[in-house]
Amino acid sequence: xxxxxxxxxxxxxxxxxxxxxxxxxxxxxxxxxxxxxxxxxxxxxxxxxxxxxxxxxxxxxxxxxxxxxxxxxxxxxxxxxxxxxxxxxxxxxxxxxxxxxxxxxxxxxxxxxxxxxxxxxxxxxxxxxxxxxxxxxxxxxxxxxxxxxxxxxxxxxxxxxxxxxxxxxxxxxxxxxxxxxxxxxxxxxxxxxxxxxxxxxxxxxxxxxxxxxxxxxxxxxxxxxxxxxxxxxxxxxxxxxxxxxxxxxxxxxxxxxxxxxxxxxxxxxxxxxxxxxxxxxxxxxxxxxxxxxxxxxxxxxxxxxxxxxxxxxxxxxxxxxxxxxxxxxxxxxxxxxxxxxxxxxxxxxxxxxxxxxxxxxxxxxxxxxxxxxxxxxxxxxxxxxxxxxxxxxxxxxxxxxxxxxxxxxxxxxxxxxxxxxxxxxxxxxxxxxxxxxxxxxxxxxxxxxxxxxxxxxxxxxxxxxxxxxxxxxxxxxxxxxxxxxxxxxxxxxxxxxxxxxxxxxxxxxxxxxxxxxxxxxxxxxxxxxxxxxxxxxxxxxxxxxxxxxxxxxxxxxxxxxxxxxxxxxxxxxxxxxxxxxxxxxxxxxxxxxxxx
Amino acid sequence: xxxxxxxxxxxxxxxxxxxxxxxxxxxxxxxxxxxxxxxxxxxxxxxxxxxxxxxxxxxxxxxxxxxxxxxxxxxxxxxxxxxxxxxxxxxxxxxxxxxxxxxxxxxxxxxxxx
Numbered sequence: 001x002x003x004x005x006x007x008x009x010x011x012x013x014x015x016x017x018x019x020x021x022x023x024x025x026x027x028x029x030x031x032x033x034x035x036x037x038x039x040x041x042x043x044x045x046x047x048x049x050x051x052x053x054x055x056x057x058x059x060x061x062x063x064x065x066x067x068x069x070x071x072x073x074x075x076x077x078x079x080x081x082x083x084x085x086x087x088x089x090x091x092x093x094x095x096x097x098x099x100x101x102x103x104x105x106x107x108x109x110x111x112x113x114x115x116x117x118x119x120x121x122x123x124x125x126x127x128x129x130x131x132x133x134x135x136x137x138x139x140x141x142x143x144x145x146x147x148x149x150x151x152x153x154x155x156x157x158x159x160x161x162x163x164x165x166x167x168x169x170x171x172x173x174x175x176x177x178x179x180x181x182x183x184x185x186x187x188x189x190x191x192x193x194x195x196x197x198x199x200x201x202x203x204x205x206x207x208x209x210x211x212x213x214x215x216x217x218x219x220x221x222x223x224x225x226x227x228x229x230x231x232x233x234x235x236x237x238x239x240x241x242x243x244x245x246x247x248x249x250x251x252x253x254x255x256x257x258x259x260x261x262x263x264x265x266x267x268x269x270x271x272x273x274x275x276x277x278x279x280x281x282x283x284x285x286x287x288x289x290x291x292x293x294x295x296x297x298x299x300x301x302x303x304x305x306x307x308x309x310x311x312x313x314x315x316x317x318x319x320x321x322x323x324x325x326x327x328x329x330x331x332x333x334x335x336x337x338x339x340x341x342x343x344x345x346x347x348x349x350x351x352x353x354x355x356x357x358x359x360x361x362x363x364x365x366x367x368x369x370x371x372x373x374x375x376x377x378x379x380x381x382x383x384x385x386x387x388x389x390x391x392x393x394x395x396x397x398x399x400x401x402x403x404x405x406x407x408x409x410x411x412x413x414x415x416x417x418x419x420x421x422x423x424x425x426x427x428x429x430x431x432x433x434x435x436x437x438x439x440x441x442x443x444x445x446x447x448x449x450x451x452x453x454x455x456x457x458x459x460x461x462x463x464x465x466x467x468x469x470x471x472x473x474x475x476x477x478x479x480x481x482x483x484x485x486x487x488x489x490x491x492x493x494x495x496x497x498x499x500x501x502x503x504x505x506x507x508x509x510x511x512x513x514x515x516x517x518x519x520x521x522x523x524x525x526x527x528x529x530x531x532x533x534x535x536x537x538x539x540x541x542x543x544x545x546x547x548x549x550x551x552x553x554x555x556x557x558x559x560x561x562x563x564x565x566x567x568x569x570x571x572x573x574x575x576x577x578x579x580x581x582x583x584x585x586x587x588x589x590x591x592x593x594x595x596x
Numbered sequence: 597x598x599x600x601x602x603x604x605x606x607x608x609x610x611x612x613x614x615x616x617x618x619x620x621x622x623x624x625x626x627x628x629x630x631x632x633x634x635x636x637x638x639x640x641x642x643x644x645x646x647x648x649x650x651x652x653x654x655x656x657x658x659x660x661x662x663x664x665x666x667x668x669x670x671x672x673x674x675x676x677x678x679x680x681x682x683x684x685x686x687x688x689x690x691x692x693x694x695x696x697x698x699x700x701x702x703x704x705x706x707x708x709x710x
Contacts, residue, residue, distance in 0.1 A: 133671060140678045147685050151692070157707040160693045164622065164686065164702070171629060171682045172616065178636040178675055179609065185668070186643040238708055305708075452708050571709030573625070573702045577617045 001052040002060040004045055005077035005128050008087055011042050012121035020114040032102060035113040039098050039120060043091030046124070050084035054489075056513045057496075057506045058084075059130070070508045072192040078130035078507055081493035082334055086127040086251075086258060089341050092476070093250045094120045097243040100349055100469045103462040104243055104356070112152060119145040119247065123255055130266075130507060132184065132191045135259060136177050139223065143170050146252060149244045150236045158452070162239035165573045169232040170222060172580055177219030183212035184267075193266035194507035197500060205271035210595055213268050213278070214588035217260055218580075221587075224256025226319055227289040228583040230312045231569055231576045234296075237308035238452065242352025245304055246345035246473075249311040254337050257315065261322050261330065261497065269500045276325065277594035281587060283323030287414065289316025290421030296569070297428040298548065299562060301448040303351040303361040306432060307344065310387065310425040314340050314395070317418045321402040324409060330494035332401030335480060335487065339386060339395040342477030347383045347429070349470035350376045354436065356466065360454045363432045368439030377437035379470045384433060386478045388426030390538045391531055395422070397481035400526030401491070403533065415533055423537040427544035434549060441549030447558075449566055487524025492516050601642030609635035622690035622700040626683050633679050637672050644668030 015038030019031060026034075052058055058079045061067075065074025079087075098116055105112060122142035129135050147170075151163030185191060187208055188199035200209065218229070225233040233253065237245050264278060272278050290313050297309035314336065321333035353376050355361045358369055370377060386394020399418065406414035434440045480486065496502070496513065505511040612632030619625040644665030650657065652666035693705045 133674070137674060137678070140682070144678075144681050144685060147682075151689055154692045154696070157693070157696050157705055160689055160696060161705045161707050164689050164693070164705070167682065167686050167689070168616065168625065168629065171679075171686075172613070172632065174678070174682075175609075175629075175633050175636060178633075178671075179605075179639060181671070182636060182639045182643055182668075185640075185671075191667070235708055566709070569709060571706035574617045574619060577613065581613055581617070 001049070001058055004049045004052070005058060005060045005079050006062070007045055008042055008049070008124040008128065009121045011038050011045070012117040012124070016114040016117035016121070019117065020111060023111075031113070035117065036095065036098055038117060039091065039095040042120060042124065043088065043095055046084060046087035046091050049079055050081060050088055053079050053081045053084040054516060057503065059507060066510075067508050070198075072190070072195045072508055075134055076130040076192065076507065077125075077128040078503070079128045080496050081489065082497045083127045083258075085334065085493065086255070086337070087124045089338055090120065090123045090127070090251045090255075093341050093345050093473075094247055096345060096469050096473055097246045100246070100352070100466055101241070101243040103465050104352055105241060112149070115145045115149050116247065119149070119252065123251060126255055127258060130193050132181055132193055132196065135262075136174065136181060139177065139219075139259070140174050142252060143174065143223070146248055150240045150248070152241055152244065156453075159239040161571060162235040162237075165232045165571070165576060166236035168573050169229070169576050169580060172577060173219045173222030173229070176215045176222070176584065180212045180215030180219060183208055183215070187212070192507070193262070194504040197267045197270045197504055198508065200267065200270045205595070207592065207596075209271055210591050211588060213272075214584060214591055216263055218584040218587055220256045220259040220263070221285070222256070222580060223253070224260070224315055224319070225253050225312050226285050226315060227292050227312070228579045230289065230293065231579060233312055234305045234308040234569065235571055237311070238302055238305040242304075242348050242355065245307070245351075246348040249307060249348060250341040250345040253311055253315060254318065254341065257318050257322060257333070258337075260319070261333070264322070265498050265500055266503060272595055273500070275595070277591060279323045279325035280594070281323070281590055283320050283414070285587070286316045286318070286320030286323055287417050289313070289319060290418055291316075291424070294421040294424030296565060297425040298431075298544070299447060299449065299565065300428065301363040301445070302452045303354065303363060303432060304348065305452070306363070306428050307347055307351065310429060311344055313421050313425040314344075314387070316421060317399065317402065320414065320418055321398075321405065324402065324405040324414075326405045326408065327491055327495045327498060328401050328408065329405030330498060331487070331490040332398045332403075332405060334490045334494060335398030335401065336395045337398075339398060339477050339480035342473045342480070343383045343386045343394055346379055346470045346473035346477060347387075349466065349473060350380045350383070353463070353466050353470065355454070356463070362451050362454065363435055364443050364445060364448065365451065366436045367441070367443040368436070370437040371439055373437065375467045375471060377433070379467075379474045380429075380433045380437065382478055383474045384426055384429040385538070386474070387429065388422055388538055388541050389419075389534050391534045392481050394478050394481060396530075396534055397487055397524060397526065399534070400530035401487070403530045404527055407527070407529065415529065419533045419537040423541040423544070426537070426541040427548065430541055430545035431548040434545060445548075446553070447548075447562065482523055484523050485519060485521035488519045488522075492519060601638060605635045605639040605642065608632070608638060620701050620703070622693060622702060623687065625702065626686045626690065629686070630679065630683060633675065636675060640668040640672045640675070
């Protein structure tokens with residue numbers, strides 16, 4: 001089955017080239033069929049790959065350059081159940097977004113589809129790559145496609161600003177990554193991840209490896225929009241077309257985290273796996289991200305900006321799950337990724353529908369204008385409840401597994417902070433939903449800053465498709481926590497992903513991996529603590545949403561910190577770059593102290 | 597082994613970042629980005645350099661001849677290609693920024709914030 005992984009990249013990239021090349025030759029319906037067909041075929045193949053990856057890592061060596069005597073010279077794709085699962089979600093979200101874009105961006109040039117397909121291929125390649133330099137290449141390919149998609153409708157200054165900030169910050173992240181690659185290559189003489197890990201097993205790790213790790217992981221954290229590298233995210237998501245936001249916020253941001261996990265467990269767990277130094281820094285970055293971004297989401301009135309901060313908040317929770325460095329935490333991250341991708345996509349789809357109907361997506365200006373739009377309202381509220389993680393809905397199971405991981409390590413304060421983050425972001429979304437679809441609350445709020453102007457869109461001709469796509473995404477996302485057997489499979493996949501020596505033996509010596517045995521097909525239950533936290537978070541989010549709607553005035557003590565938070569997110573790229581440098585330096589400094 | 601190339605690479609990287617952080621012109625900023633990236637070329641090439649090594653073309657050379665590392669050159673080349681795409685895109689966006697607002701100052705195009 002080792003022929004499947006390259007197809008997940010080849011099909012979308014070839015289809016992208018065909019779409020761009022045949023732009024003026026083939027009729028529209030043929031083009032649409034080609035684009036959707038390629039994306040759906042990729043998704044289907046990803047499912048087949050997931051099926052096979054369950055038993056053992058599916059490895060493909062390009063050009064047949066297999067390792068000899070445990071030395072890998074070639075370039076490989078190595079796919080376990082976790083990577084294959086990522087490809088499935090990426091495929092589903094991109095396919096839904098392309099369907100949505102069919103009528104949402106009717107007038108858009110066909111290059112839009114080509115860029116989306118290129119991003120799809122690059123993301124699948126990134127998830128499957130077993131080679132350090134190829135990770136960089138896929139990272140940049142998806143990034144370039146994403147910059148172009150962000151600035152796709154350039155009639156206003158906003159998209160230009162968003163795309164510029166996005167491009168420059170992420171490109172700088174890419175350069176940090178390249179320097180990290182050069183340092184690692186200098187130290188080990190290898191680019192294959194398993195080979196690098198093997199080389200680092202001998203001799204002291206030393207300062208060079210710590211510097212290289214800092215540069216490599218910070219490169220991914222910039223892509224993953226983790227505080228303080230998150231500043232570009234809101235600018236980019238606020239201006240990109242809704243289907244692009246669904247892909248960027250649903251899967252492309254999160255995939256940076258998968259890069260972090262992949263690098264840690266194939267390479268850096270070898271020299272630094274004894275202690276918790278690496279994980280603790282990631283855990284703290286995740287906690288700060290979850291709470292800060294949750295707060296920022298509550299301070300927004302522009303729906304897509306609010307959603308952007310909600311995405312960053314959940315990224316923080318997922319990063320904390322990785323930072324726990326245990327199977328439970330990683331499995332939780334994986335399940336959250338699934339639910340979060342679909343739910344976030346559906347909320348962006350609803351924001352796009354509101355944009356089409358009313359020509360704006362400002363919470364206060366839209367007050368009461370969504371009354372009677374039942375389907376979008378249902379999608380919005382269901383998506384929000386799923387993102388808060390109300391018991392047995394949406395992200396709940398993933399969040400619960402992260403809680404379990406934290407409690408096993410004796411860090412019972414972690415879950416409280418994480419649930420606070422998702423409740424804050426959820427409260428913002430609930431407040432916006434209640435204001436727009438139910439007409440509750442005032443139509444002004446000093447807390448939320450100034451309005452952002454928006455261009456009205458052309459009215460879509462096939463609105464049912466938009467609504468249908470949003471509903472499909474929300475139903476899939478909400479159901480993730482109650483799919484029988486999914487929790488157990490996620491834990492098994494996470495265990496495989498964390499098996500550094502098993503992975504290296506499979507890649508370098510072609511040894512078989514331990515068989516999974518039979519996994520039960522039942523709904524996974526979580527601890528009572530998680531149940532209580534989730535219920536508490538839901539009640540807190542409801543309360544906060546009401547407070548946001550009906551509070552007479554802002555408590556005086558809150559005004560200065562709110563002003564500081566708003567002004568930190570300045571929208572100027574020079575500031576963002578400064579934060580990137582400071583963040584990288586501090587992260588590296590802390591690691592240098594903890595790991596020496 | 598000399599530390600000079602590594603020091604040069606580090607210095608170019610930091611100078612480039614300082615330029616990006618303080619830039620008042622998007623085109624200048626794109627050039628600073630190129631400068632930052634040049635540091636990775638210097639670093640990669642100094643990593644692969646072998647004293648008295650020949651170019652890694654083995655046609656007609658004796659077995660066992662010392663050659664410089666061919667991999668880093670491939671990496672550098674890929675790196676160059678990737679950055680061309682990014683710089684091209686940023687310059688195109690700078691054109692759009694000028695068309696829409698008459699300025700290419702990153703502060704001037706900060707339309708959205710908070």
